[in-house]
Amino acid sequence: MSKSHFSALLVLLSIFLGKIVRGAPFSNDPSEVTDFYKLFNNPDAHLSLTTGPNTIHFIEEHGYPAERHYVTTEDGYIISLFRIPYSHNLQNQNEKTPIVFIQHGLFASSDGWPCLGPDDALPFLLSDAGYDVWMGNARGNRYSRNHTTRSTSHPDFWRFSWHEIAYYDIAAAIDYTLSTENGEGQEGIHYVGHSQGTTVMFVLLSSRPEYNDKIKTAHMLAPVAFMDHMDDIMVNTLSPYLGFNNVYSTLFCSQEFLPYNDFVLALMYSVCLPGSIVSSFCSSSNETTVEQGRTNTTADSLLSGVMPAGISTDQVLHYMQEHQSGHFRQFDFGTKKNLKIYGTEYPPDYPTELITTEMHLWYSDNDEMSAVEDVLRVAETLPNKVMHHMEDPLWDHMDFATNWEVRKYINNPIIAIINDYEGK
DSSP: OOHHHHHHHHHHHHHHHHHHHHHSOOOSOHHHHHHHHHTTTOOSOOOOGGGSOOHHHHHHTTTOOOEEEEEEOTTSEEEEEEEEOSOTTTTOTTSOOOEEEEEOOTTOOGGGTGGGOTTTOHHHHHHHTTOEEEEOOOTTSTTOOEESSOOTTSGGGGOOOHHHIIIIIIHHHHHHHHHSTTTTTOOOEEEEEETHHHHHHHHHHHHSGGGGGGEEEEEEESOOSOOTTOOOHHHHHHHHHHSSSSHHHHHHSSSEESOSSHHHHHHHHHHTSTTOTTGGGTOTTHHHHHHTTOBOHHHHHHHTTTOOOOEEHHHHHHHHHHHHHOOOBSOOOOHHHHHHHTSSSSOOBOOGGGOOSEEEEEEOTTOSSSOHHHHHHHHHHOSSEEEEEOOOTTOOTTHHHHBTTHIIIIIHHHHHHHHHHHTO
16 A cells, blocks of 8 residues: 555544544443443443543542632633642642643643642642642533533534634633632733643734733743644644645544543554554654653553543644644635635734743754744744753653653743742
């Protein structure tokens, strides 16, 4: 089979899987997940991953208080935020504390942040440093699957990319945290994002410049804006098909993709095992990091039970468009619809030069999803940035989240910068 035919097969497989998982029954009721398994004649005796722990559990099992908040966006999506309001070690529940908001990457959820445990995970370290810690969840993932009028079974629910996540979800989350009793009177929040969590902050601050006044410092881990030099094998294989308006992107658009259910978790676990013939499509650095013992394997095990958390296929399409166009711009609907929506044949670029927030860009040489050249390109447009280049030549995209020394090289330095801003 030729490379081009194999690539086309992957595209069709992705579309097929998207159709399957979109039609799969989703519920918090384990019995419905079991019914889905029966469609595949699975044995009755099996381990259900979706009945495992959630963000509340990951927080409370270490003695920290946890809260879940529901926020309705301007366009009617209901997203979930999780909060560690104070540190049980400091007993500072009666103090007014600065806010730090943390946002996950593509395919992830708030579950990923506390998985490293109280000694290394950023939320716990921030809490013990005296901060009010919030973790967001993008629309469409396991914690944000509700809308005031739309059903998840209808394509209209899934008609969003990371542009809408930025413009509506992150904006609503920031406003909500500042509206709480602790947030009232505060000038703004500190922000930490990984991967897509950085993309949405670039989008928000350039599309709605007024939010620059609400962000004290922003910490962009593995920043993704321009994607010209991205070296991820999956993106390089699929973007020639999905990065344009054609039959592939039309079939793939506006549907649920890789949701949080037992079938998808089991499938991803099997496909991404080291040694699998297609494991390289999961992460080009997966085998290296496992062999060299660079990752926290306990956290990796926990993450395998909570990822993927569910996204819209339009998020993938938007990234594929970026890779092909060489632009950091809004979603390309095709010439006719672009003229109707934007008034131009092509979507407008995001004016990142309007971002005045203190932007800290944390990047590395071995990041297959965030190439140095692309990071430097967006940095050139930012009037107020601080560059943090990782000296470790092997540091890759997921090292920002699960490396054994992430506390030393990422988390503690971020807290030091925030402390300095707050005068601590």
